[in-house]
Amino acid sequence: MAARLTSFLCWEHHVWRHFLEALCGAPPVLAAVQGEAPGAMYEFTDESKTKLFLGSTKSCYPPPAFWVDGALAREVVVGAAAVFGALASPHQQRGGRGDGSNRVDALGRLLTTVLRHMAPELSLGMRSDGYVRARDLLGLSLQTFAKAPLKSHSVDEIREAVRRDNKQRFSLLEEDGELLIRANQGHTVTxxxxxxxxxxxxxxxEVSVCVHGTYRKNLDSILQHGLKRMERLHVHFSSGLPSDEGVISGMRRSANILIHLDVHKALQDGMKLYISDNKVILTEGFDGVVPVKYLEKMESWPGRPPIPFQR
Incomplete structure (x- = not known):
């Protein structure tokens, strides 16, 4: 296989990142950026150090390769899926060789990516509540990083992937004898x-705890600009501390900074807060930002020593 793959698609950087993570089995490393997204060329390096060059028809720096019009995005995605799936490590590839556990887990990972980030590009009929038909998902020409084509999976395997997911990322719905599935939160699709x-x-x-988990390296930026939703639709908060029983989602367990939201003040000033089916608290903030004045307190984790700051 060639060491480089070039596709020209009008996709933003974060969509490619999620796509590669699902289909290569590990988060890609952004090695270089030229231009602004969308319309930029991105150079990714997967865990096997294979370089993947991805860009769009608007790229100012096209690498030497064939030119694919952005209108053909879906067809290119189909071809790219096969390549990216083949780039999975030997350990990851074993999941497609009869190991039912890895096969279903890999399905769940791909479903997360598609339902949160890729539905419009794949022409899935996603509703405003996030639901899509399970049979439409199973008709996609994609494969998981376990090298199992989506078309080889069944509706029962989708049910099993949802049942196994320890963060309860999905909800299922039966309508007129049809199974629908959605991601409960974490979307970038509008x-x-x-x-x-x-x-x-x-x-x-209604909220006893509303805490955002982050890392010390992000603290200066947060204190200057507030909490930003970044490419997602919402800023995420957990409804409990990392050590609390029953708290399954809302922050990474590796977070070492906890930021508590002043829920009363936020609601009083008109900030809209929501809770997902898996108990993640979400907000769009104001124009995508939760300003510092709505942050009640900050503390290091674990140990919980307070971090002084000016609201």
Whole structure:
């Protein structure tokens, strides 16, 4: 296989990143950027150090390769999926050789990526509440990093992937004998509407803990600019501390900084807060940002020594 793959697609950087993570089995490392997204060329390096060059028809720096019009995005995705799946490590590839556990886990990982980030590009009929038909997903010409084509999976395997997911990332719905599935939170696609996907929080009494987990390296930026939703639709908060029983999602376990939201003040000033089916608290903030004045306190984790800051 050639060491380089070039595709020209009008996709933003974060979509490619999620796509590569699902299909290569590990987060890619962004090695170089030329231009602005969309319309930029990105050079990724996967865990086997294979370089993948990805860009768009608007790229100012096209690498030496064939030119594919952005309108053919879906066809290129199909071809790219096969290549990316083949780049998985030997350990990851074993999941496609009869190991049912890895096969279903790999399916769940791909479903997370598609449902959160890729539905419009793949022409899935996603509703405003995030649901798509399971049979439409199984008709996609994609394969998981376990090298199992989506078309080889069944609706029962989708059910099993949802059942096994320890962060309860998915919800299932039966309508007129048809199974629908959605990601509960974490979306970047603007097809979904907060009011349809999530339950609104109307009173601070509904929330005992609302905490955002992050890392010390991000603290200066947060204190200067507030909490940003970045490419996602919402800023994410957990409804409990990392050590609390029953808290399954909302922050990474490796977070070493905890930031508590002043829920009463946020609601009082008109900030919309929501809670997902898996108990993640979400907000769009104001124009995608939760300003510092709504941060109640900060503390290091574990140990919880307070971090002084000016609101």
């Amino acid at each position: 097809t979904v509407a907060s009011e349809s996907l999530l339950k609104p929080i109307l009173s601070a009494d």
